[in-house]
Amino acid sequence: MGKSITIHINDKPYKVDPGQTIMQAADKLGFHIPRLCYHPKLSIEGACRVCIVEVEGMKNYVASCSYPVNDGMKIRTNTPELRRARRDIVELILDNHPLDCHICDRNGNCELQRLSYSMGIKARHFEGERKNYDEDLSSQAVVRNPNKCILCGRCVRICSEIQHVHNLSQAYRGFRTVVMPAYNMPFSESVCTTCGQCINVCPTAAFVEKSYTQELFERLNDPGLVKVVQFAPSVRAAIGEAFGLEPGHNMEGQLVAALRKLGFDYIFDTQFAADLTIMEEASEFLERIQNKGKLPMITSCSSAWMKCMEQFYPDLIDNVSTCKSPMSMNGAMIKSYFAEKIQVDPKKILSVAVMCCTAKKYEADRPELMFDGLRGVDIVVTTRETAWMIKSAGIDFLNIEPEKTDAPLGLSSGAGAIFGTTGGVMEAAIRTAYELYTGETLVDIELENIRGLQGIKEAAIQMDGQELRVAVAHGLGNACGLLDLVRMDPGRYQFVEIMGCPGGCIGGGGQPYAGANSIPLDEEVLQKRAKALYDLDRGKTIRRSHDNPDIQKLYREFLQRPLSATSHKYLHTHYQAKLPRGIIPDRAIY
């Protein structure tokens, strides 16, 4: 960083560091310049022109997101002419946008709507030609609606720059430009991993999740069904945001109570199944070590990562754990063990999962996860959809009396809770694997090295004189970086955790939209959500999966032991290479 320079903003001098853009400098000084296509984690697009400012001596207004500060620069951010120009720009963006805010999925949660409000747009001066494309409803998880797209390119950038999936590009040109997969393929046939990050960053409703709320409301009223629900660790850490709370509140009790009010008969916890996953996964890992199986073993909980692996890393299929995800394990237990317990035909059970994830909708539909001709999970709804259902049913979520989950699939250890954040699965697995391997209890169970939001994290653990080397990556882009290391040097690690979304499940594609005062995938928000889960872990007396008494009971009564034939039938699966084969370029191309 060089010597600081002086710039003037709205006629007042400020000392700032050189080498940054006008927007970055202004942000630090408390001037929030309106913006749309800009996202601090993505490359600069400069497409929307909403962030224009006046710079003395320049003929035209400049886009502050891409223009660097210079010494002596005189910037104005709020003159009447500039305000008019900015308003015109937003009006022009709106001129071919559908006028259907009141029936839109993003109603009340739309950046374009907020921008239109803050620009003071009171009338439509331009009536442009409307876009008239079909919605792409082919995917089980992600819906693409080009009619709502304003071509800011955030989805294209997050898909390529953060996730390295490169499923999207802006095809054709001018007014006919459409964001689409290669060859305008339906999403279901594209390399989309269904992670849903395009939904998180979309300022409008050009990308939304495939919604199953209406169907769920209807089936909740079917008297012939036993209605069972499970919810993921990260949902409780984020759902409060959809009701106006600051990030980081653990709303587990309120969520359980609200789900019961919605009409569910049994409320189970995916954290219980996370403990179950750890029992199987840690045992599988030790078996691989003892029998010289394929190493490093790679976790298989993240459904977006599973699809990514099948398309981009089919050579690593044998490295991936055969364990199903916690959601699918719980689904399998609900329709076998639990169905037996309550003596109900599993076909009469409606198994619902409340997930922070859009990819779980895809996962629930995977044929390779079926058993006895049954799906473990019938309907997956995201945190967002669930929040909407609670609001729509008139439940006072914030003031509801907290309630507890039901037995036998509801009790969880602290290890199950931290599954929702990057590094959590690894930490939970080590807590159990260490004890299974050495016969001693691991005392120092908080593995700081693999916590936090660094892209790739490593740790070494001493187990009976042996060094266990592990690595953790979150976000598919970081995962690609880590897996390229694994491809080059397979002996480098013994155990690798991959989560498809930035921050792990807490940053999932189904989490509440960023509010007016935050941005999608804000690191501070992710950290607060993670902290809620770590606090949950710390607050529990049982912090190791194998100490969970209901897990022990499940093995006693039904599964016998980890990796038993029954376990294999219900809890394990195999994946296969998929086409089209994804391509990860050697270097950034944008």
Added chain:
Amino acid sequence: MSEITQEKMDQIKAYIDRVKQQPYPTSYLIAVLHYVQGLFGYVPREVMDFVAQEMNLPTAHIWGVATFYHYFNLKPIGKHVISVCMGTACYVKGAHDVLEAIKRELQIQVGQTSEDRLFTLQEARCLGACGIAPVIMIDGKIHGELTAKSVVELIHRYRKAARGKTA
């Protein structure tokens, strides 16, 4: 011309291998697509897949480039390519009527290929033959001083020639 043969794929691979020796090989994508179109008359989807694998470029990126430029044909083109000059001189001299006559005769719009795969219709800005406006170009050969009537006769001659060859 439009069939995908092993020989053509080998040629493309050799071309890409040469490109890979250059600095910034991915910047040669347009050149590669140009070469592909030269071989097939259009850019087939299977070949875009192949180029993606060989150049290590995401297919969506290639699709974005191929659709951005009007030059690239994404469907097989006809045996003859008709370019109608819509430059100022030709326009003033009735290029619009000529274009409409062709559309009517071939039952296609600009950018499309006739059902018998004989003709593909394109617009051009200025072909530089303003002295004999209005002009059209068929496969690189200029035909000038056309009318809505004479252009149809011209198309008939091409049709007859094509039938003669296949018979």
